[in-house]
Amino acid sequence: MEPVEHLEYVAIVTGLVLLQLFWFSLQVGKAREAHKCPAPAMSGPPEFERAYRVHMNTLEQLVILIPSMWMFAYFTEQADVAASLGIVFIVGRLLYRSTYMADPASRTIGFMVGFVPMMIMLVGSMIGAGMKLIG
Numbered sequence: 001m002e003p004v005e006h007l008e009y010v011a012i013v014t015g016l017v018l019l020q021l022f023w024f025s026l027q028v029g030k031a032r033e034a035h036k037c038p039a040p041a042m043s044g045p046p047e048f049e050r051a052y053r054v055h056m057n058t059l060e061q062l063v064i065l066i067p068s069m070w071m072f073a074y075f076t077e078q079a080d081v082a083a084s085l086g087i088v089f090i091v092g093r094l095l096y097r098s099t100y101m102a103d104p105a106s107r108t109i110g111f112m113v114g115f116v117p118m119m120i121m122l123v124g125s126m127i128g129a130g131m132k133l134i135g
Helices: 007-034 046-076 079-102 108-134
Strands: none
Touching (some): 007 046, 007 079, 046 108, 079 108
16 A cells, blocks of 8 residues: 555644644633632633633544544545544634633534534544455
């Protein structure tokens, strides 16, 4: 099998996803300070809890996103598509954060903007791996 072209795109997007997660973690620290919610408290004013949940939900999603993105790039040999879908995920997380911080009930659109490309990559990578097995 030939090496997959453009894996560097996936590496860059992976780095951007991790930087976004780090930025979200800094926002939790900022909310802790602003709302006098010292560590190790995991609950407090709604503003703190929202920042914390955005960070934790994003962390939960990355457990699925990162391996799916790399598997998709490898097994479909479409690293550029994987990276593009990863960028859509990042945009979805930004939308998720802004809507969740304003009103948690409005978070669905941002969640779905990130969820759909993640599921495309997960299912696509499994199909790609299966095709390699039978092909």
